[in-house]
Amino acid sequence: MKQTPATLMLSEADQGRELEVRPGDRLSIRLPENASTGYRWTVEHYDAALIEPWALESAYPAAGAGAAGEVCFVFRARKAGSTELVLKHSRSWEHALAPLARFRLQVLVQP
Template sequence: MGEVRVSPRDSEVRVSLGDEVVVELPENATTGYLWSVQHIDGGLEVTSDEYRAPGQVLPGAEGQRVVRVRPTAAGDGVVRLVLKRPWESAVQDQHSVRISVSD
Protein backbone atom coordinates (compact mmCIF):
# COMPACT_ATOMS: atom_id res chain seq x y z
CA MET A 1 0.00 0.00 0.00
CA GLY A 2 1.59 3.25 -1.12
CA GLU A 3 0.97 6.84 -2.04
CA VAL A 4 1.36 7.98 -5.66
CA ARG A 5 1.62 11.75 -6.18
CA VAL A 6 0.33 13.32 -9.39
CA SER A 7 1.45 16.78 -10.54
CA PRO A 8 -0.22 19.12 -13.05
CA ARG A 9 2.13 17.70 -15.71
CA ASP A 10 0.93 14.09 -15.26
CA SER A 11 -1.95 12.73 -17.32
CA GLU A 12 -1.57 9.00 -16.65
CA VAL A 13 -0.46 6.90 -13.70
CA ARG A 14 -0.23 3.17 -12.96
CA VAL A 15 -0.94 1.98 -9.44
CA SER A 16 -1.73 -1.20 -7.54
CA LEU A 17 -4.94 -1.97 -5.75
CA GLY A 18 -4.53 -0.54 -2.25
CA ASP A 19 -2.46 2.47 -3.37
CA GLU A 20 -3.75 6.00 -2.95
CA VAL A 21 -3.41 8.56 -5.75
CA VAL A 22 -2.77 12.13 -4.57
CA VAL A 23 -3.52 14.86 -7.11
CA GLU A 24 -1.98 18.25 -6.22
CA LEU A 25 -2.90 21.34 -8.22
CA PRO A 26 -2.02 25.00 -7.60
CA GLU A 27 -5.00 27.06 -6.43
CA ASN A 28 -5.38 30.68 -5.42
CA ALA A 29 -8.58 30.80 -3.38
CA THR A 30 -8.59 34.61 -3.26
CA THR A 31 -9.47 34.73 -6.98
CA GLY A 32 -12.62 32.65 -6.48
CA TYR A 33 -11.33 29.97 -8.87
CA LEU A 34 -11.39 26.59 -7.15
CA TRP A 35 -10.55 23.10 -8.36
CA SER A 36 -13.34 20.54 -8.01
CA VAL A 37 -13.86 16.96 -9.13
CA GLN A 38 -16.18 17.09 -12.14
CA HIS A 39 -16.06 13.40 -13.09
CA ILE A 40 -14.72 10.16 -11.67
CA ASP A 41 -15.25 6.61 -12.93
CA GLY A 42 -13.75 3.15 -13.27
CA GLY A 43 -13.77 1.96 -9.69
CA LEU A 44 -12.22 5.10 -8.23
CA GLU A 45 -13.46 7.07 -5.23
CA VAL A 46 -12.47 10.40 -3.70
CA THR A 47 -11.38 9.90 -0.09
CA SER A 48 -10.53 13.56 0.62
CA ASP A 49 -10.57 16.94 -1.08
CA GLU A 50 -8.90 19.83 0.73
CA TYR A 51 -7.26 23.20 0.20
CA ARG A 52 -3.84 23.74 1.75
CA ALA A 53 -3.02 27.38 2.34
CA PRO A 54 0.44 28.66 1.43
CA GLY A 55 3.15 28.62 4.09
CA GLN A 56 3.29 32.41 4.20
CA VAL A 57 -0.03 34.19 4.38
CA LEU A 58 0.43 36.94 1.80
CA PRO A 59 -2.24 38.57 -0.37
CA GLY A 60 -2.58 36.57 -3.57
CA ALA A 61 -0.34 33.73 -2.39
CA GLU A 62 -0.98 30.41 -4.08
CA GLY A 63 -1.96 27.32 -2.12
CA GLN A 64 -2.62 23.73 -3.21
CA ARG A 65 -5.77 21.72 -3.89
CA VAL A 66 -5.09 18.17 -2.70
CA VAL A 67 -7.48 15.44 -3.86
CA ARG A 68 -6.94 11.86 -2.70
CA VAL A 69 -8.35 9.05 -4.83
CA ARG A 70 -8.51 5.38 -3.91
CA PRO A 71 -9.09 2.58 -6.41
CA THR A 72 -11.70 0.05 -5.34
CA ALA A 73 -11.17 -2.39 -8.23
CA ALA A 74 -8.59 -3.29 -10.86
CA GLY A 75 -9.04 -1.67 -14.28
CA ASP A 76 -8.86 1.77 -15.84
CA GLY A 77 -10.51 4.92 -14.61
CA VAL A 78 -10.40 8.67 -15.00
CA VAL A 79 -10.62 11.55 -12.58
CA ARG A 80 -11.28 14.98 -14.11
CA LEU A 81 -10.97 18.22 -12.17
CA VAL A 82 -12.07 21.66 -13.33
CA LEU A 83 -10.95 25.10 -12.20
CA LYS A 84 -13.87 27.51 -12.04
CA ARG A 85 -15.75 29.89 -9.84
CA PRO A 86 -18.63 28.01 -8.17
CA TRP A 87 -21.15 30.66 -9.20
CA GLU A 88 -20.10 30.68 -12.87
CA SER A 89 -20.47 28.01 -15.55
CA ALA A 90 -17.31 28.94 -17.49
CA VAL A 91 -14.34 26.63 -16.86
CA GLN A 92 -10.95 28.37 -16.53
CA ASP A 93 -8.84 25.19 -16.73
CA GLN A 94 -9.14 21.42 -16.43
CA HIS A 95 -6.92 18.47 -15.56
CA SER A 96 -7.62 14.78 -16.22
CA VAL A 97 -5.68 11.80 -14.94
CA ARG A 98 -6.14 8.30 -16.34
CA ILE A 99 -5.48 5.78 -13.58
CA SER A 100 -4.63 2.16 -14.46
CA VAL A 101 -5.03 -0.15 -11.48
CA SER A 102 -3.52 -3.65 -11.28
CA ASP A 103 -4.26 -6.34 -8.69
Protein backbone atom coordinates in the same frame (compact mmCIF):
# COMPACT_ATOMS: atom_id res chain seq x y z
CA MET B 1 2.51 -12.24 0.18
CA LYS B 2 0.35 -9.13 0.34
CA GLN B 3 1.71 -5.89 -1.19
CA THR B 4 1.72 -2.68 0.81
CA PRO B 5 -0.47 -0.03 -0.86
CA ALA B 6 1.52 2.66 -2.67
CA THR B 7 0.90 6.41 -2.77
CA LEU B 8 1.64 8.10 -6.10
CA MET B 9 2.48 11.79 -5.71
CA LEU B 10 1.26 13.79 -8.72
CA SER B 11 1.38 17.44 -9.81
CA GLU B 12 0.49 19.68 -12.78
CA ALA B 13 3.34 18.03 -14.70
CA ASP B 14 1.39 14.75 -14.67
CA GLN B 15 -1.53 16.19 -16.67
CA GLY B 16 -2.69 13.65 -19.27
CA ARG B 17 -0.74 10.68 -17.85
CA GLU B 18 -1.92 7.09 -17.86
CA LEU B 19 -1.33 5.38 -14.53
CA GLU B 20 -1.45 1.76 -13.45
CA VAL B 21 -2.34 1.16 -9.80
CA ARG B 22 -3.58 -1.72 -7.65
CA PRO B 23 -6.58 -1.79 -5.29
CA GLY B 24 -5.65 0.06 -2.11
CA ASP B 25 -3.09 2.34 -3.82
CA ARG B 26 -3.59 6.07 -3.44
CA LEU B 27 -3.25 8.93 -5.93
CA SER B 28 -2.25 12.23 -4.31
CA ILE B 29 -2.76 15.14 -6.75
CA ARG B 30 -1.32 18.51 -5.65
CA LEU B 31 -2.32 21.55 -7.75
CA PRO B 32 -1.73 25.31 -7.35
CA GLU B 33 -4.77 27.33 -6.34
CA ASN B 34 -5.65 30.88 -5.33
CA ALA B 35 -9.07 30.70 -3.70
CA SER B 36 -9.31 34.48 -3.26
CA THR B 37 -9.86 34.79 -7.05
CA GLY B 38 -12.83 32.42 -6.82
CA TYR B 39 -11.10 29.81 -8.96
CA ARG B 40 -11.05 26.47 -7.15
CA TRP B 41 -10.19 22.93 -8.22
CA THR B 42 -13.13 20.53 -7.98
CA VAL B 43 -13.76 16.96 -9.08
CA GLU B 44 -15.60 16.84 -12.41
CA HIS B 45 -15.60 13.14 -13.29
CA TYR B 46 -14.46 9.66 -12.20
CA ASP B 47 -15.94 6.17 -11.87
CA ALA B 48 -16.86 5.80 -8.18
CA ALA B 49 -16.91 2.00 -8.51
CA LEU B 50 -13.16 2.00 -9.35
CA ILE B 51 -11.68 4.87 -7.31
CA GLU B 52 -12.95 6.82 -4.33
CA PRO B 53 -12.14 10.21 -2.79
CA TRP B 54 -9.96 9.66 0.27
CA ALA B 55 -8.94 13.15 1.42
CA LEU B 56 -9.00 16.81 0.39
CA GLU B 57 -6.55 19.32 1.86
CA SER B 58 -5.87 22.99 1.13
CA ALA B 59 -2.73 24.84 2.15
CA TYR B 60 -2.29 28.61 2.02
CA PRO B 61 1.04 29.38 3.71
CA ALA B 62 0.78 33.17 3.40
CA ALA B 63 -2.08 34.90 5.15
CA GLY B 64 -4.13 37.61 3.47
CA ALA B 65 -6.14 38.27 0.37
CA GLY B 66 -4.55 37.16 -2.87
CA ALA B 67 -2.28 34.62 -1.23
CA ALA B 68 -1.48 31.66 -3.45
CA GLY B 69 -1.57 28.13 -2.15
CA GLU B 70 -2.37 24.63 -3.25
CA VAL B 71 -4.99 21.95 -2.96
CA CYS B 72 -4.36 18.22 -2.65
CA PHE B 73 -6.89 15.59 -3.75
CA VAL B 74 -6.29 12.03 -2.60
CA PHE B 75 -8.12 9.11 -4.24
CA ARG B 76 -7.92 5.41 -3.36
CA ALA B 77 -8.16 2.65 -5.95
CA ARG B 78 -11.03 0.28 -5.17
CA LYS B 79 -11.26 -2.46 -7.81
CA ALA B 80 -10.01 -3.43 -11.28
CA GLY B 81 -11.03 -1.38 -14.28
CA SER B 82 -10.23 1.81 -16.19
CA THR B 83 -11.53 5.33 -15.55
CA GLU B 84 -10.74 8.88 -16.50
CA LEU B 85 -10.27 11.18 -13.51
CA VAL B 86 -11.00 14.83 -14.35
CA LEU B 87 -10.56 17.85 -12.09
CA LYS B 88 -11.65 21.32 -13.19
CA HIS B 89 -10.41 24.77 -12.21
CA SER B 90 -13.39 27.11 -12.27
CA ARG B 91 -15.59 29.51 -10.34
CA SER B 92 -18.62 27.78 -8.84
CA TRP B 93 -21.01 30.54 -9.90
CA GLU B 94 -19.91 30.73 -13.55
CA HIS B 95 -21.91 27.74 -14.81
CA ALA B 96 -22.17 28.99 -18.40
CA LEU B 97 -18.40 29.50 -18.81
CA ALA B 98 -15.85 26.82 -19.59
CA PRO B 99 -13.41 25.99 -16.78
CA LEU B 100 -10.13 27.91 -16.74
CA ALA B 101 -8.29 24.56 -16.84
CA ARG B 102 -8.79 20.81 -16.52
CA PHE B 103 -6.48 18.17 -15.10
CA ARG B 104 -6.97 14.69 -16.57
CA LEU B 105 -5.58 11.27 -15.70
CA GLN B 106 -6.38 7.87 -17.15
CA VAL B 107 -6.33 5.43 -14.25
CA LEU B 108 -6.04 1.71 -14.84
CA VAL B 109 -6.63 -0.31 -11.67
CA GLN B 110 -4.94 -3.68 -12.10
CA PRO B 111 -6.48 -6.79 -10.49
